[in-house]
Amino acid sequence: MTLKKSIFRTLKENKFQYAGVIVLLVLAVMLYISLSMAITTLEERNKHFASDYKQESFHFITGKKLSYDQLSAWEDKFDITLEQRTYKDLSLDETTLRLFSKTEQVNIPYVAEGTVPEEEGEIAISRVYAERNGYHVGDKIDIGSLKAEVTGFVYLPDYIYMVSQLTDLLSDAEKFGIGIASEETLQQLKTSGQSQILGWSKNDVLPKGLREVVESETTLLQYVEAGDNPRIQFVESEIDGAKTMTTTLPLFILALSITMVLMLMKRRLDMQRKEIGTLMALGYRKGELLRHYLGYAWIIGLTGTIVGILAGAGLSIPLSNIYANYFNLPALSMFEFEPFVLVIGLVIPLSLLILLTALVINQSLKAEPLTLLRPKEMAGGKKSWLENLPLMNRGGFIHRYRLRLLVRSKTRSLYIFLGVMFSTILLLFGFITFNSMDQVVEKTYEDILTYEYGVYYKSLKTEKVAGEASPFIMNEIKVKGEDTKITAYGMEKDTPYIQLLSDGKPLNTKLSEGAVLSAPLAAVLGVEGGEELTLEIGNDDTITVKVAGVSDLYIGNTIYLPRSQLNDFLNYPQDAYTGVWQTEEPVESDDIYRIEDKQKAMESFESTSGATRASVLGMSVFAVIIGLIVLTLLTNLIVEENSPSISLFKVMGYYDSEVSKLVLNVYTPIVFLSYFVSIPIAGLSLEQTMNSVVEETGFILPTDVSWWMVLLGFVVIMLTYWLSLTLSKRKLKQVSLQDALKKQQD
Amino acid sequence: MMIFTDKVTKTYQSGEVTIYALKQASIEIPVSKIVAILGPSGSGKSTLLNVIGGIDRYDSGSIQVNNGTLENLKDRQLTEYRRNNVGFIFQQYNLIPTLTVKENVEVGQELSENPLEMEDILQKVGMWDKKDKFPYQLSGGEQQRVAIARALIKNPRLLLCDEPTGALDEETGKNILKLLKFVNDHYGTTILIVTHNQGIGDMAHMAIRMSSGEIVESSHNETPLDPEKVTWS
Ligand SMILES: Nc1ncnc2c1ncn2[C@@H]1O[C@H](COP(=O)(O)OP(=O)(O)O)[C@@H](O)[C@H]1O
Ligand SMILES: [Mg+2]
Numbered sequence: 001m002t003l004k005k006s007i008f009r010t011l012k013e014n015k016f017q018y019a020g021v022i023v024l025l026v027l028a029v030m031l032y033i034s035l036s037m038a039i040t041t042l043e044e045r046n047k048h049f050a051s052d053y054k055q056e057s058f059h060f061i062t063g064k065k066l067s068y069d070q071l072s073a074w075e076d077k078f079d080i081t082l083e084q085r086t087y088k089d090l091s092l093d094e095t096t097l098r099l100f101s102k103t104e105q106v107n108i109p110y111v112a113e114g115t116v117p118e119e120e121g122e123i124a125i126s127r128v129y130a131e132r133n134g135y136h137v138g139d140k141i142d143i144g145s146l147k148a149e150v151t152g153f154v155y156l157p158d159y160i161y162m163v164s165q166l167t168d169l170l171s172d173a174e175k176f177g178i179g180i181a182s183e184e185t186l187q188q189l190k191t192s193g194q195s196q197i198l199g200w201s202k203n204d205v206l207p208k209g210l211r212e213v214v215e216s217e218t219t220l221l222q223y224v225e226a227g228d229n230p231r232i233q234f235v236e237s238e239i240d241g242a243k244t245m246t247t248t249l250p251l252f253i254l255a256l257s258i259t260m261v262l263m264l265m266k267r268r269l270d271m272q273r274k275e276i277g278t279l280m281a282l283g284y285r286k287g288e289l290l291r292h293y294l295g296y297a298w299i300i301g302l303t304g305t306i307v308g309i310l311a312g313a314g315l316s317i318p319l320s321n322i323y324a325n326y327f328n329l330p331a332l333s334m335f336e337f338e339p340f341v342l343v344i345g346l347v348i349p350l351s352l353l354i355l356l357t358a359l360v361i362n363q364s365l366k367a368e369p370l371t372l373l374r375p376k377e378m379a380g381g382k383k384s385w386l387e388n389l390p391l392m393n394r395g396g397f398i399h400r401y402r403l404r405l406l407v408r409s410k411t412r413s414l415y416i417f418l419g420v421m422f423s424t425i426l427l428l429f430g431f432i433t434f435n436s437m438d439q440v441v442e443k444t445y446e447d448i449l450t451y452e453y454g455v456y457y458k459s460l461k462t463e464k465v466a467g468e469a470s471p472f473i474m475n476e477i478k479v480k481g482e483d484t485k486i487t488a489y490g491m492e493k494d495t496p497y498i499q500l501l502s503d504g505k506p507l508n509t510k511l512s513e514g515a516v517l518s519a520p521l522a523a524v525l526g527v528e529g530g531e532e533l534t535l536e537i538g539n540d541d542t543i544t545v546k547v548a549g550v551s552d553l554y555i556g557n558t559i560y561l562p563r564s565q566l567n568d569f570l571n572y573p574q575d576a577y578t579g580v581w582q583t584e585e586p587v588e589s590d591d592i593y594r595i596e597d598k599q600k601a602m603e604s605f606e607s608t609s610g611a612t613r614a615s616v617l618g619m620s621v622f623a624v625i626i627g628l629i630v631l632t633l634l635t636n637l638i639v640e641e642n643s644p645s646i647s648l649f650k651v652m653g654y655y656d657s658e659v660s661k662l663v664l665n666v667y668t669p670i671v672f673l674s675y676f677v678s679i680p681i682a683g684l685s686l687e688q689t690m691n692s693v694v695e696e697t698g699f700i701l702p703t704d705v706s707w708w709m710v711l712l713g714f715v716v717i718m719l720t721y722w723l724s725l726t727l728s729k730r731k732l733k734q735v736s737l738q739d740a741l742k743k744q745q746d
Numbered sequence: 747m748m749i750f751t752d753k754v755t756k757t758y759q760s761g762e763v764t765i766y767a768l769k770q771a772s773i774e775i776p777v778s779k780i781v782a783i784l785g786p787s788g789s790g791k792s793t794l795l796n797v798i799g800g801i802d803r804y805d806s807g808s809i810q811v812n813n814g815t816l817e818n819l820k821d822r823q824l825t826e827y828r829r830n831n832v833g834f835i836f837q838q839y840n841l842i843p844t845l846t847v848k849e850n851v852e853v854g855q856e857l858s859e860n861p862l863e864m865e866d867i868l869q870k871v872g873m874w875d876k877k878d879k880f881p882y883q884l885s886g887g888e889q890q891r892v893a894i895a896r897a898l899i900k901n902p903r904l905l906l907c908d909e910p911t912g913a914l915d916e917e918t919g920k921n922i923l924k925l926l927k928f929v930n931d932h933y934g935t936t937i938l939i940v941t942h943n944q945g946i947g948d949m950a951h952m953a954i955r956m957s958s959g960e961i962v963e964s965s966h967n968e969t970p971l972d973p974e975k976v977t978w979s
Contacts, residue, residue: 002845002852009844278840281801282896283829283857285822369801373840 025304028257033312038319055157063219078207106198114152124154129177277372297357424678426627430620451497451581454596471577490566497581514546635724754807785956833897858900887918923973
């Protein structure tokens with residue numbers, strides 16, 4: 001059909017706008033696809049690593065070495081696989097390298113680079129540990145009684161999150177790493193070793209009664225199920241958190257972008273009314289015309305989504321490798337995707353686009369051809385009721401004309417309003433998330449938690465604390481009727497080491513009125529200051545406290561109470577404490593259970609939340625770019641839609657500056673209005689999004705809109721608006737008046 | 747193709763006032779003749795043309811084409827009627843700006859099962875040399891020739907022209923009229939020309955005069971003038 005040619009030429013003629021629309025779609029789809037594919041890939045890698053490399057279902061340590069026969073008897077009885085593994089903790093410089101014997105049936109090691117150590121004197125070590133400590137494949141390192149050659153980098157399915165002790169909270173690859181070697185190599189080392197039994201069962205069904213049987217035969221020192229093993233579990237929950245964050249936000253951006261694409265498509269099709277009318281008068285059937293004009297939607301939709309998906313899939317490969325580094329997982333597969341992702345990335349945008357375009361076209365097709373042949377303003381040129389207001393009839397011609405244009409083209413004004421709104425939301429979205437990633441760490445660890453070390457004792461203490469340290473009591477509690485695990489701190493109101501703040505105002509003194517909550521906890525529980533909470537500890541004791549405030553503490557589910565109150569609740573003596581906060585580095589001693597080093601906690605947060613942080617940063621950049629594209633397209637459209645009047649006024653002898661005042665600047669107040677209306681909407685919608693994911697991520701991004709964002713956003717919006725107006729005006733100037741009039745015959 | 751209109755009425759409501767665009771208009775259009783519809787602006791000429799061409803509906807009365815009546819036709823059937831029988835020429839040409847001369851004519855050609863020859867028709871309207879030009883590269887008269895070719899190529903029985911020379915100067919306008927006359931002679935197409943140019947009435951076989959939606963006079967002209975001799979106003 002000859003008409004087909006007109007589609008391509010129209011696309012080419014308005015290439016700026018159509019390309020813009022396509023780019024918009026590509027970016028949004030790409031962002032969503034790349035992030036969700038990357039995280040799916042990671043999830044799959046974790047799953048495959050666990051299943052293909054036989055991640056343990058449990059492991060245990062016994063007092064005495066067990067015989068081979070003993071193990072196979074249990075294997076048969078419980079239908080499980082058991083394998084013994086030995087390991088030795090070696091001290092290298094300041095670090096600990098835990099060297100395991102190679103296993104073949106459970107927790108099978110995966111060697112990523114280089115080879116599996118076969119010979120005596122060969123080892124493979126964890127990549128992060130190697131990187132942090134400057135070891136390379138091929139290096140010979142002194143591991144006590146022998147020099148071992150590093151033959152490769154190894155991953156172990158039960159040490160995905162590398163912590164030395166099960167009770168350790170933080171992984172620190174600088175200090176602790178793992179490696180594998182042959183049994184012979186291990187025997188060469190003089191260090192004393194440990195032996196453990198690794199258990200694997202089909203589908204992770206835990207063998208019932210095994211523990212009791214083992215206990216009855218020998219002394220059982222430790223029995224850990226995979227579900228309680230942070231080395232295995234931690235990654236899963238981190239992936240869950242990252243997944244929620246990296247799919248929710250882009251979905252939001254995608255939804256906004258699709259709406260914008262639909263809007264722009266509708267405007268463009270509206271401009272083709274006359275052509276539709278002509279073709280109808282010529283005798284084209286509605287079905288033929290519908291199919292023809294849907295061509296635009298197909299081309300834009302297919303190009304946008306397919307390019308977006310391909311680019312997204314491509315981008316997901318490096319992304320998942322970055323993620324894999326954060327999560328310490330081997331790169332088992334290139335990329336994986338859920339069919340569901342394709343539905344959101346392709347089927348939904350495409351069908352929405354086709355459907356809505358069909359609707360718009362149908363709307364035109366329903367009209368009589370004659371109606372379409374008339375210019376729209378005339379066809380729908382009803383006088384607006386607003387024009388009867390006395391306000392409308394005052395002032396000079398220019399003033400009245402502008403007002404009239406504004407009220408008569410209500411839909412156009414609405415489009416501009418919505419378009420600016422979307423751009424503003426996306427812009428602020430970008431600014432806020434960009435800004436808040438730093439705020440999370442800064443406010444939490446620098447402004448609020450002002451201690452350097454937290455010392456946790458093994459038992460309750462009552463003696464006076466030494467020096468400048470400040471005592472606290474800590475306990476796990478729950479809110480009645482909720483599952484969330486909460487850490488409660490009983491603290492001194494006047495401690496210098498915790499400065500509970502809310503919007504910069506101190507909250508410590510408010511502790512006499514009730515409890516102060518961390519922001520994630522408040523979001524998870526959905527409570528605000530002034531409400532009451534009923535807390536309970538393990539037994540059925542409960543206490544009801546008033547929420548005195550929510551602090552800008554963005555990480556963790558914590559609640560702060562006066563120490564005496566918490567002691568009361570826990571039935572501890574008034575002056576009891578379980579730990580102290582201080583700035584001096586504490587000396588290790590027997591009664592200390594754990595030392596929390598704030599700097600380490602900060603680094604650890606930065607690395608474990610790294611995947612999420614990196615994605616959020618990427619997203620904010622995307623949001624700003626998409627916002628700018630939307631705004632530019634919109635302004636361009638305004639100029640184009642008004643070009644007939646522009647040419648007309650110019651023909652009549654108006655100066656260019658007068659024309660732009662007359663026609664284009666009409667919309668400036670709408671841009672202003674929309675911008676300021678959108679700011680609170682942007683803040684609120686982002687806050688809602690954050691609150692909905694806080695349970696998975698465990699931290700919250702502050703969504704406060706600061707004045708610099710408002711200002712910067714305003715400058716950016718106005719600048720873009722002004723710039724694209726100027727560009728478009730220049731384009732109009734270049735067109736000769738005759739041509740302009742000839743082209744826009746209406 | 748026989749066309750009768752019988753007491754066709756169409757009104758527009760403007761606030762309290764009812765405007766009669768057509769008021770009880772009855773007329774018989776002779777086959778294979780040129781008919782001029784004359785009258786001052788706003789007298790209902792275009793409305794009459796549009797209802798006959800099936801791009802506008804009327805409130806009451808009847809229009810008979812061959813043996814059917816237009817008021818009973820569904821949208822789809824009206825489309826078929828236009829597709830198979832009617833060619834439109836507008837004052838504003840309404841060419842598709844992104845298509846070349848030849849392609850614009852093709853858009854009309856593809857509608858017909860036995861269309862005329864492309865080269866033949868473009869030669870006849872004198873646009874063959876410019877067949878690859880785009881509308882914006884043409885003068886008004888040239889654009890109107892393309893529009894005529896587009897309407898003619900499907901070989902319609904009825905050619906409806908709304909102010910075809912309204913935007914053109916005398917010389918160009920007369921060339922268009924000559925072309926229309928040639929089409930009428932050559933293909934036997936019934937041609938309705940809406941115009942406020944009184945002179946054009948003299949070249950038609952029949953002239954209808956309208957005023958305020960009513961047909962006030964219709965006269966037959968046994969000896970139509972050559973378009974060249976028409977007095978231009
Ligand atoms: N869409 C419309 N809405 C309101 N009035 C209309 C519309 N179309 C035509 N009219 C009125 O109908 C009358 C006849 O119009 P028209 O047939 O276009 O006149 P002519 O072609 O003779 O200039 C005029 O008074 C015109 O104002
Ligand atoms: Mg008219």
